[in-house]
Amino acid sequence: MKIRILGNGGFYNEGLPYNAIAIDGHVLIETPPDILQSLNHSDMRPSQIDTVFISHIHGDHCFGFPFFFFNWLYAGEADSHYEKGSMLAIIGPAGLREHLLALLRLAIPPEHQYIRDFSERAKLVEVDEGDIIAVKGNIWFSFMRTKHSLPTLSLIAGATAGPPPSPKRALKEALFAYSSDTAMFEGIHTLLESGAKLILCDTNGEKESDVHMSPAQLIAAARVHGLAGNSGRLLLGTHMSRRIVSQENLRFAQDGEEFSVI
């Protein structure tokens, strides 16, 4: 599984590209306001995406959706997904479909064909903690609720040629975990204890808060789980407020970086 960092900035941020990730070149995690630019900087096109995961409906995670989906659907003229009749899978928490529809109606006149096309070409899969779903390309996704100011889901992902694992085995068999937005809570320890070879965690907090973890809180948790040094498993801070490469033993995700996990 190849994990590409498209952007690493949080809502509060001094100008970093907003947090977004690609898996294996065809799965997009988050659609922030600058998603078209971030895909372009990584030589990716919206049309190569077949699955989108949006962790929650704060604007830094979904305000780019109207522009992403417009270009996903119509770019390429005769070769476009519109002409080919393709469907885009969109995965996220309950209420995501209605929220995305509201964004589209703000972005373009409500009577525009685009609004009808969204209903016909987007397959919304609203999920919750403990669900396990198969994703194209022999990938599976599982989810965990976080501690944030809106209902928010962490992503736990793995690869299998067969059916997805049971909920019990999912954490053990995970290759990749993404905390999405969260304050420090016991679920972070669950992710750090998982089998995931790459773990990306929110570090948008400056200090202890109820909304985001701080780098210091994540460093302390990593120490508990032996993730601070060379453990063969990589923990990265992301969703940052300013560009940081490392702090003590914790590295931070940098846009354009790609990691292979097996």
Ligand SMILES: [Zn+2]
């Ligand atoms: Zn948020």
